[in-house]
Every structure is written in C-alpha cells, then in structure tokens.
Amino acid sequence: MPLDREQDKKPQNATQVPLLRLQALQSSHGGPFSLELAAGECVAILGASGSGKSVLLRMVADLDPHAGKAYLGNQVRDAMPAPEWRRKLVYQAAEPAWWEPTAAAHFSDADGPLVREMLGQLGLDTVLLDSDVTRLSTGQRQRLALVRSLVGRPQVLLLDEPTAALDQSSILAVEHLLRSRMEEGLAIIWVTHSEEQAGRVSTRRFEIRNKSLHPL
Numbered sequence: 001m002p003l004d005r006e007q008d009k010k011p012q013n014a015t016q017v018p019l020l021r022l023q024a025l026q027s028s029h030g031g032p033f034s035l036e037l038a039a040g041e042c043v044a045i046l047g048a049s050g051s052g053k054s055v056l057l058r059m060v061a062d063l064d065p066h067a068g069k070a071y072l073g074n075q076v077r078d079a080m081p082a083p084e085w086r087r088k089l090v091y092q093a094a095e096p097a098w099w100e101p102t103a104a105a106h107f108s109d110a111d112g113p114l115v116r117e118m119l120g121q122l123g124l125d126t127v128l129l130d131s132d133v134t135r136l137s138t139g140q141r142q143r144l145a146l147v148r149s150l151v152g153r154p155q156v157l158l159l160d161e162p163t164a165a166l167d168q169s170s171i172l173a174v175e176h177l178l179r180s181r182m183e184e185g186l187a188i189i190w191v192t193h194s195e196e197q198a199g200r201v202s203t204r205r206f207e208i209r210n211k212s213l214h215p216l
Contacts, residue, residue: 158189
C-alpha cells in the first residue's frame with residue numbers, strides 16, 4: 001500500500017551503516033551511479049528502454065566489466081569472492097535463465113516447505129515444479145524464478161521488470177510477497193516501467209536519464 005508522506009517511507013530497520021553502498025559504478029554503457037540502500041528498503045529505478053536500467057543492476061551484481069566500488073555493510077566487494085557476492089546480492093533478469101529442464105531441479109529437498117509456501121502465495125500450483133520449463137508461460141517462469149531467487153535468503157534482490165508478463169492480481173501477489181520479505185530486512189533495487197508500481201513498492205524512486213540517476 002503506498003504511503004502518503006516521504007518520511008513515512010523510510011524503512012523501520014534502517015541503520016547508520018547502509019546495507020548496500022554504490023560508489024561511482026560506471027562503464028561505457030552507463031554511470032557513474034552512486035546509491036545507498038538500507039535493509040528493508042526498496043528503491044525503484046525508472047527510465048526509457050535502453051537508458052541503462054539493466055546495466056546498473058548487472059554492474060551491482062558484478063556481471064559486467066565496470067569501474068567503481070560496491071560495499072555490503074562495511075565489506076568491499078573486491079574483498080569477497082564473486083560467487084559469495086552473488087549469493088548475497090541476487091540478480092533476476094526480466095527473462096531469467098534456467099540450467100535444468102524443470103524448476104524442481106533448481107531446489108534442494110530442504111527448500112521444499114519454503115518453496116511450496118511461496119508458490120501458494122504467488123498463486124502457482126506445485127505441479128509446475130516438475131513441468132518442462134520451456135513449456136511454461138513467461139509469467140509462470142518469472143514467478144518461479146522469484147521463488148528461486150528468494151529461497152537462498154539473499155540480503156539484496158536486484159529485480160529487472162519481475163512482473164512485466166503478469167496480470168494485475170499476480171502483480172499484486174508478487175508485491176505482497178516481496179513486501180513481507182522486506183519486513184524481514186530484504187533490500188531491493190526494482191527496475192520497472194510502471195510509475196504506479198514504483199509508488200506502491202518503493203521507498204525512493206530514481207529515473208535514469210543521460211546514463212545517470214536522477215531522484216524523483
């Protein structure tokens with residue numbers, strides 16, 4: 001539910017040390033981007049197609065070559081092995097990749113209860129777990145990918161248009177699930193083309209223009 005006053009939008013569990021701190025991330029495709037994100041906060045990123053929204057997320061996840069620094073708490077990214085960084089900061093592309101034929105193969109047995117709980121919250125039948133991923137709709141794959149992203153309990157989630165293929169009721173279910181995870185401390189950078197969605201989910205909003213961030 002959108003909040004009326006900017007001061008009411010500040011996360012309840014924000015601390016003096018930001019959870020995520022970006023210092024002048026840049027490449028030939030965008031930046032420099034500087035941003036701080038608190039635990040439990042969602043920042044929405046808007047902008048025209050091709051403006052650099054995905055570029056920003058991929059630089060935060062350390063997936064593309066770039067300059068600049070990123071910190072998780074007080075730990076600089078350069079001091080952390082890349083696989084560990086990407087477990088703590090999970091990037092979810094608009095059309096996520098799958099490396100196994102079924103969604104179920106991406107989860108461990110221990111994940112089962114949490115996976116089933118989240119599927120129910122997203123309005124998905126558990127039978128989809130054993131279905132051929134390539135035969136699922138884009139919206140089903142997006143929601144299954146979100147479950148996959150959340151099951152590892154990352155500290156930061158980098159979402160690139162995670163509801164682009166969903167109907168309104170499914171969009172609201174995704175937002176509700178993510179809001180509950182934010183209450184547990186999850187921080188989110190959420191790329192969206194929808195100003196309405198940005199108003200519902202975010203604590204702050206930015207637009208990328210001329211390859212740089214501008215607060216809204």
